[in-house]
Amino acid sequence: MDAALFSTRYRVRLLSPEEAPQVAALCRGNPLFYRYCPPFVTEERVLADMRALPPGKQAEDKYYAGFFDGDRLIAVLDLILGYPDESAAFVGFFMTDASIQNRGIGSSIIGELCRTLKEAGYREARLGWVKGNPQSARFWRRNGFRETGASYETDGYTVVIARRDL
Ligand SMILES: CC(C)(COP(=O)(O)OP(=O)(O)OC[C@H]1O[C@@H](n2cnc3c(N)ncnc32)[C@H](O)[C@@H]1OP(=O)(O)O)[C@@H](O)C(=O)NCCC(=O)NCCS
Numbered sequence: 001m002d003a004a005l006f007s008t009r010y011r012v013r014l015l016s017p018e019e020a021p022q023v024a025a026l027c028r029g030n031p032l033f034y035r036y037c038p039p040f041v042t043e044e045r046v047l048a049d050m051r052a053l054p055p056g057k058q059a060e061d062k063y064y065a066g067f068f069d070g071d072r073l074i075a076v077l078d079l080i081l082g083y084p085d086e087s088a089a090f091v092g093f094f095m096t097d098a099s100i101q102n103r104g105i106g107s108s109i110i111g112e113l114c115r116t117l118k119e120a121g122y123r124e125a126r127l128g129w130v131k132g133n134p135q136s137a138r139f140w141r142r143n144g145f146r147e148t149g150a151s152y153e154t155d156g157y158t159v160v161i162a163r164r165d166l
Pocket of ligand 1: 030033092093094095096097100101102103104105106107108129135136138139142
């Protein structure tokens with residue numbers, strides 16, 4: 001799938017390692033996220049996230065993508081297609097620039113992404129949020145995601161697994 005299909009409103013493309021500084025700058029504007037999901041962002045961690053793959057998946061399944069309004073990066077999405085099973089898409093990370101938040105932009109991006117994934121034949125979307133982070137849980141619930149009841153402990157915090165039908 002071409003990442004450009006993820007949005008009709010924004011230009012979407014895969015981000016390159018050279019763009020890690022811009023991604024880190026966007027991330028630094030969201031300190032609440034890193035209070036629940038430490039350590040705080042660095043360019044090195046962005047580079048590692050750009051390369052990270054879940055078990056059994058290949059680089060072509062992964063979309064570490066930027067959403068651009070003109071030339072301006074306004075959102076970052078880490079999406080894995082066909083994980084944890086072939087009919088699912090997994091959102092590993094989604095963040096909008098702090099300066100454009102609370103205007104419905106994040107929800108519109110996720111809504112359109114889910115419609116596109118459905119048209120491509122995927123039947124469910126999955127993700128995890130850090131237990132206790134009010135911003136993440138509220139955002140995903142508002143966008144139709146519900147806790148599966150599963151969770152796991154990692155690096156001193158708990159990740160709650162959530163899903164929605166597409
Ligand atoms: C969570 C996050 C992606 C939301 O992005 P956003 O662009 O602000 O998303 P939205 O504007 O769609 O929703 C945020 C709020 O705006 C409100 N909103 C939605 N549409 C709106 C509109 N048209 N006008 C004004 N406000 C609106 C929503 O009600 C929501 O508020 P609430 O949840 O307190 O009720 C963003 O805050 C973020 O990047 N946070 C840090 C990273 C993170 O937590 N990511 C998710 C876990 S991976």
